[in-house]
Amino acid sequence: MKIKLLVVLSAASLLLSSPCASGAEKSEAATELKALISKVQTGMREGKKTEAALADELKEFDALLAKHKEEKTDDVANILNMKAMLYLQVFDNEEKGIELIKELKRDFPQTQAGKRADDMLESIKHQAEGKKIQRSLKAGTKFPDFNEKDVAGKPLSIANYKGKVVLIEFWATW
Numbered sequence: 001m002k003i004k005l006l007v008v009l010s011a012a013s014l015l016l017s018s019p020c021a022s023g024a025e026k027s028e029a030a031t032e033l034k035a036l037i038s039k040v041q042t043g044m045r046e047g048k049k050t051e052a053a054l055a056d057e058l059k060e061f062d063a064l065l066a067k068h069k070e071e072k073t074d075d076v077a078n079i080l081n082m083k084a085m086l087y088l089q090v091f092d093n094e095e096k097g098i099e100l101i102k103e104l105k106r107d108f109p110q111t112q113a114g115k116r117a118d119d120m121l122e123s124i125k126h127q128a129e130g131k132k133i134q135r136s137l138k139a140g141t142k143f144p145d146f147n148e149k150d151v152a153g154k155p156l157s158i159a160n161y162k163g164k165v166v167l168i169e170f171w172a173t174w
Contacts, residue, residue: 029068029075036060037082044090051091058083077108088124098124143168 026034040057048054061083068076081104088097098121105117133144143158143166150156158166 027071027073027075029064029071029073029079032064032067033075033079033082036064036079040086049090051087051093054086054090058086061086072108072110074111074113077104077111077113080104080108081113084120094124094128 036057039060040054043054043057051058061079064079065076065083068079080100084097084100084104087093087100101117101120101124105114108114136144145158147155147157
């Protein structure tokens with residue numbers, strides 16, 4: 001999961017380095033966020049992966065948000081979004097990450113990130129459910145039942161195979 005954040009931060013850097021849709025120069029907030037993301041990436045490469053180790057950078061996120069508090073732009077919303085991603089994916093602090101995404105939704109509802117906040121919250125919920133199931137999967141324990149449809153659209157459930165040896169293989173197209 002921590003590798004995902006580096007990818008997210010790198011993607012954010014690329015997005016922030018492209019010209020704005022209006023063709024104007026990058027906003028000050030975007031430029032400052034890009035520099036902060038670079039600082040966070042450097043810190044992470046040096047092994048700083050805890051809230052305490054990145055405390056200075058977290059203060060910089062807050063300072064940027066305070067500096068640009070009157071601006072309700074995508075660039076300023078991205079500052080809060082990146083802070084939320086740090087809490088969710090690096091610090092594994094779901095509670096704080098959700099709090100920040102709800103703040104994003106409340107304070108920046110007309111931005112791209114604000115409009116995606118509900119999707120992000122739903123994704124976090126699904127990930128939490130998946131982690132809960134993953135933690136329960138131990139050798140020798142009963143596999144949790146599920147009700148899904150197979151590739152042909154027919155109902156599929158583990159309960160249908162009770163008393164039989166079942167091999168479950170997971171795969172995905174990506």
